[in-house]
Structure formats: C-alpha cells, structure tokens
Amino acid sequence: MKQHCITRRDFLKEAAAGAAAAALPGSGAFAAEGGAARSVVAVARSADALTADLKVNPQAARQIVLQAVAKACGKSSAKEAFAALFKPSDVVGIVTTKHLNPTHPEIAGIVKQQLIATGVPETRIRFPQSSIDAARECTALIALPALKAHWLTGIGTVLKLYILYSGKPSNYHDENSAKLGEIWNLDFIKGKTRLVIVDALRPLCDKGPQPDPRYLWNYGGIIASTDPVAAEYVGLRVIQARRDEMKGEPWPLSPPPLCIAAADRTYGLGTSDPAKIRVVKLGAEKGALI
Amino acid sequence: MVIAALAGIVLAPTGVIALPEACPGWTASAQRAVTPANVFDYMNGAGELYLAYGFEELQVREYTHSSDRRITCEVYRMPDASDAFGLFSQDRTGDEVNIGQGGIYAGGLLLAWQGRYFIRILADSDTAEVKQCVLSLGARIVPQCGPDGPLPEALKWLPPKGLDTKSVHFFHTHACLNSLYFLASQNILKLSRKTDAVLASYKTPAGKLAILVTGYPQAKEAAAAWRSFRASYAKDASEYAGLAALKLENGKWLAGKQAGRHIVLVLEAPTRAEAAALAASVQRQVALVTRDGGEKPK
Numbered sequence: 059m060k061q062h063c064i065t066r067r068d069f070l071k072e073a074a075a076g077a078a079a080a081a082l083p084g085s086g087a088f089a090a091e092g093g094a095a096r097s098v099v100a101v102a103r104s105a106d107a108l109t110a111d112l113k114v115n116p117q118a119a120r121q122i123v124l125q126a127v128a129k130a131c132g133k134s135s136a137k138e139a140f141a142a143l144f145k146p147s148d149v150v151g152i153v154t155t156k157h158l159n160p161t162h163p164e165i166a167g168i169v170k171q172q173l174i175a176t177g178v179p180e181t182r183i184r185f186p187q188s189s190i191d192a193a194r195e196c197t198a199l200i201a202l203p204a205l206k207a208h209w210l211t212g213i214g215t216v217l218k219l220y221i222l223y224s225g226k227p228s229n230y231h232d233e234n235s236a237k238l239g240e241i242w243n244l245d246f247i248k249g250k251t252r253l254v255i256v257d258a259l260r261p262l263c264d265k266g267p268q269p270d271p272r273y274l275w276n277y278g279g280i281i282a283s284t285d286p287v288a289a290e291y292v293g294l295r296v297i298q299a300r301r302d303e304m305k306g307e308p309w310p311l312s313p314p315p316l317c318i319a320a321a322d323r324t325y326g327l328g329t330s331d332p333a334k335i336r337v338v339k340l341g342a343e344k345g346a347l348i
Numbered sequence: 349m350v351i352a353a354l355a356g357i358v359l360a361p362t363g364v365i366a367l368p369e370a371c372p373g374w375t376a377s378a379q380r381a382v383t384p385a386n387v388f389d390y391m392n393g394a395g396e397l398y399l400a401y402g403f404e405e406l407q408v409r410e411y412t413h414s415s416d417r418r419i420t421c422e423v424y425r426m427p428d429a430s431d432a433f434g435l436f437s438q439d440r441t442g443d444e445v446n447i448g449q450g451g452i453y454a455g456g457l458l459l460a461w462q463g464r465y466f467i468r469i470l471a472d473s474d475t476a477e478v479k480q481c482v483l484s485l486g487a488r489i490v491p492q493c494g495p496d497g498p499l500p501e502a503l504k505w506l507p508p509k510g511l512d513t514k515s516v517h518f519f520h521t522h523a524c525l526n527s528l529y530f531l532a533s534q535n536i537l538k539l540s541r542k543t544d545a546v547l548a549s550y551k552t553p554a555g556k557l558a559i560l561v562t563g564y565p566q567a568k569e570a571a572a573a574w575r576s577f578r579a580s581y582a583k584d585a586s587e588y589a590g591l592a593a594l595k596l597e598n599g600k601w602l603a604g605k606q607a608g609r610h611i612v613l614v615l616e617a618p619t620r621a622e623a624a625a626l627a628a629s630v631q632r633q634v635a636l637v638t639r640d641g642g643e644k645p646k
Contacts, residue, residue, distance in 0.1 A: 209397060
C-alpha cells in the first residue's frame with residue numbers, strides 16, 4: 059500500500075484545530091471514569107520496583123504486574139484476569155524485547171508464573187520473539203515489550219514488537235514505519251494478542267533503541283491493556299511528558315510515531331484517541347507523568 | 349609501534365584498532381568485528397543510524413567487573429572524518445571531555461571522534477571508578493585513530509553570527525533529518541548518502557530558529573529536490589525578497605531558496621523579515637565558500 063506523505067504542517071494543522079485523535083501525541087484528555095471509554099489502560103507504579111543499583115525488586119515488580127493486569131481486564135485479581143484470557147489448552151507465546159533496552163527477564167518470569175498458576179502447562183508456554191514458526195504454533199500471545207523511543211519510528215515498543223514476524227524488518231522503517239500495524243494482521247498473528255504488558259520500569263525517551271543513559275529514567279511502571287494501540291498511546295504519552303519535563307519546554311518526539319494512528323485508523327487494531335481510553339493509575343503518583 | 353607498546357597499546361595488523369586491555373579490576377572479552385553485513389545481528393533496529401553514515405567496520409569489546417558491572421566499547425571506522433563527526437554531532441548533550449577531536453561524557457556514556465573513527469563507550473552504571481575506566485579506554489583508543497581529520501565542508505555553509513555551535517548536526521539522509529527535525533514522512537528533499545546536510549539553531553533578537561542547508565552533487569538534482577519540496581510542503585509559499593516564504597500553521601515563518609547545488613531553508617522563524625534575512629545571509633555564505641554557480645567545482 060502506498061503511504062500518503064505526512065508533513066510537519068499536517069501536525070501543526072491538527073494542533074491548531076485541536077484534533078482529539080491527532081497523529082502526534084497531544085495533551086488530549088483521557089476518558090473519565092464511568093464515561094464511554096472503549097479501552098482501559100492500567101498504569102501501575104512502584105518506587106521500589108528497581109533497586110538503587112537498577113536491579114529488579116521481585117516483590118514490588120510482581121505486585122505492579124498483577125495490579126496492572128487485573129485493572130486492565132476489569133477483574134478483581136490478576137488470577138481472574140489471566141483465567142479469563144487464557145485456557146490450559148492454549149499455547150501461549152510471551153513476546154519480549156530481546157535486545158537494546160530489553161524487557162527485564164524478571165517481568166517475563168512473573169508473567170510466565172502467572173500463566174502456570176492459571177493452569178497453562180509450562181510446556182505450552184513459548185518465547186517466540188524471533189521465530190515465525192514458533193509464533194505460528196501459538197494460539198495466544200502476550201506482547202511484553204520494554205518502553206522506548208526509537209530514532210527511526212518514533213516509538214519502538216508495542217507495535218514494533220512483532221517486526222521480525224514480517225520477515226522483512228527494513229520494510230517497516232523510515233517512511234514505512236506507519237505500516238507496522240499490518241504485521242499484526244498477518245494470518246499467523248491476527249487476533250492472537252490477548253494481553254499487552256509494557257515494561258516501563260526504566261524507559262528510554264530519546265535516541266533509542268540503543269541504550270543511552272542521558273535519556274533513561276526510573277519510572278518504575280507497568281502499563282497493561284488488552285488494546286495494543288491504547289497501550290502504545292499511553293506509553294507514548296509517558297515518553298512525551300518525560301521529554302517535555304527534561305527540556306522544560308515542548309520537545310516533540312522525532313520522528314512522530316506515525317504507526318500509532320495508522321494502527322487505529324488503517325489497521326483497526328485498537329484506539330489511539332485519548333477520549334476513548336480510560337487510564338487507571340495505581341501506586342506511586344509522583345512522577346506518573348500522565 | 350614502540351611508542352604504542354610503551355603506552356600499553358597493541359596495534360593490530362592491517363590497521364584494525366586494537367581495543368585496550370581491561371582497566372585494573374575488570375576483565376576484557378575477546379575483541380570482535382561487526383560489518384554492515386551483520387550489523388543487525390549485533391544491534392537490530394539501531395544499525396541504520398551507522399549505515400546512514402556509511403560505517404565500514406565496528407570493533408567491539410566488553411569489559412566486566414567482579415561486581416557485575418559492565419562496559420561496552422565500540423569503535424566505528426567511517427568512510428572519512430566528516431562522517432565520524434556526523435555521528436558525534438547527533439547529540440552533544442553532556443560534559444565535554446578532552447578525548448579525541450571532540451568528546452562528551454554523560455552518565456556512563458562516552459562519545460568521541462578522532463579522524464575517521466567514532467568511539468562509543470557505554471557503562472551500565474556511573475560511579476567514579478566506572479567513569480575513570482571509561483575515560484581511560486577512550487584515551488587509549490584515540491592514539492590509534494590517526495591524525496586529526498577535517499570537519500565537514502558543509503559546516504562552512506553556516507554563518508557564525510548567532511549560531512549555537514553545539515546544535516550543529518551534519519548528516520546525509522532523510523532518516524537522520526527526521527530524527528532531528530521531522531519535516532515529512534517521505535523524502536521530499538531527496539536526501540541520500542550522496543547529499544550533505546547541516547541543521548543548526550540560531551539565536552536572534554526575535555527568538556530561536558533553525559537553519560537547514562542541503563547540498564547535492566549537481567544543480568539539477570538540487571532543482572528537482574526544490575520542486576519536490578515546494579510541491580509537498582510549500583505549495584502556498586509566496587515570493588518575498590527573492591525567496592519562497594510562508595507563514596506556517598503555528599504562526600512561524602519558513603523561507604527558502606534553491607541556488608545552484610544547494611537548498612537553504614530557514615525553519616520556523618519568528619517573523620518573515622527574520623526568516624528572509626537569515627536565509628539571505630546563509631545563501632551568501634554558501635555562495636562564498638562553495639563558489640556555487642551550478643555544477644560541483646572540480
């Protein structure tokens with residue numbers, strides 16, 4: 059599909075018009091509690107999730123993973139949420155970010171243990187990050203990326219997570235990054251992602267995907283949703299808020315993450331309209347950024 | 349070789365940089381090479397940045413401490429000094445350090461360039477001991493990188509008055525431009541490895557603005573890029589003082605012109621007069637340093 063050329067001026071026009079579902083991360087208000095939200099995104103944070111030497115604190119991390127998943131699914135516990143999403147007969151793939159600011163393995167371990175507690179046998183749990191065959195074998199997927207900016211695509215978190223399943227990653231860079239959503243509609247991927255959990259313990263707000271200490275910070279968060287686009291959008295808002303905070307003035311993500319609006323409008327994967335997203339915040343409020 | 353050996357440096361044959369032995373208390377891995385052919389195995393998703401500057405080979409060595417801390421040392425061999433500087437110019441946020449022709453240190457990260465080499469050393473923590481080791485590694489690599497290399501000629505296109513020198517970026521491609529300043533999703537300025545470009549901030553009495561100058565091998569390529577830019581971005585521009593000028597949707601002004609092999613763009617200036625004055629100044633500077641009347645001078 060030929061991509062329409064989107065320019066900086068398009069964004070300036072949208073901003074001037076106050077468009078709610080702008081292609082750039084804006085400051086549009088999220089849906090109010092009790093309103094007509096289409097998607098729920100839970101953001102659970104703990105100041106203790108990382109230790110002083112940046113190791114994962116397993117207890118605190120586990121607590122925020124479980125809280126976030128429960129709230130994202132509208133259940134009273136993570137156990138109920140996992141049971142509603144996964145059956146013991148499923149083959150569940152946990153897809154993590156493997157390289158360059160990877161998903162903390164401890165978070166992947168917590169998710170795996172929760173699946174096992176739900177009744178999914180360990181032998182039916184996969185980590186199919188780079189294998190198309192392994193992904194094909196799965197009946198359900200959990201997207202478990204780490205939150206980071208990306209110099210080619212703006213953001214390199216949820217929607218970019220499946221890029222290796224395309225078999226042609228370079229086809230989705232630069233001006234083609236808007237098409238990342240089409241990978242989620244490949245026949246062996248489509249409809250399988252039942253849960254998105256974003257590792258936002260220590261995100262990267264610029265110069266990604268290579269780690270850069272100038273732009274890494276301790277957020278101590280987990281972002282969870284059943285809507286991949288809404289989860290990505292909320293992660294983006296966190297990154298954008300951090301950037302603005304660092305510079306003391308608006309510091310727009312560059313390039314803008316065109317993939318998010320396209321995932322909503324072109325590929326129908328979820329919503330990027332803040333008015334249709336209800337954000338449930340749990341835990342530490344200081345530094346929440348949204 | 350004798351001097352290098354006395355300094356504790358082992359020069360590898362065939363001009364390959366030999367990355368230093370470990371700092372006291374650290375253990376070094378074997379050195380390995382990464383080429384454009386396998387860069388994505390080494391850094392999937394990040395390799396395009398180095399490819400955009402034409403990197404030829406990367407030497408990598410890792411250092412681990414008994415306390416589990418880790419340092420990754422990378423030295424990129426670039427086609428020439430301009431490209432080494434270009435990578436360095438991507439982001440100079442940090443404390444300046446006297447390593448190579450330019451160096452900065454921030455939070456465990458050392459970025460430096462010397463001759464045709466770009467050095468990136470990253471620690472996973474930032475203690476005094478780690479910093480000392482990172483800087484020591486950088487200082488021991490620099491002597492192997494040869495003599496100072498020239499800055500890109502394109503930097504001379506920028507008039508010095510009002511220029512924020514640390515904001516100067518040198519690059520070639522559309523992807524690099526968009527990571528620094530998003531203009532359009534498609535390559536409307538027809539940038540490529542064959543084009544040179546500089547982007548910089550200026551401070552004027554009326555406020556801050558940015559300048560983008562792109563240079564093409566031939567005037568006809570610049571003319572084609574200008575037509576493409578006008579059609580995609582500035583269809584509604586009007587003539588003002590010999591330039592194309594327009595008020596953007598955020599109230600700021602854009603002014604630009606193609607002259608010979610170059611395109612000069614003043615981006616988001618506070619006033620039209622300010623945009624035009626700076627564009628004219630840059631155009632004069634470009635003409636002065638390149639004697640650009642069309643084709644590339646022999």
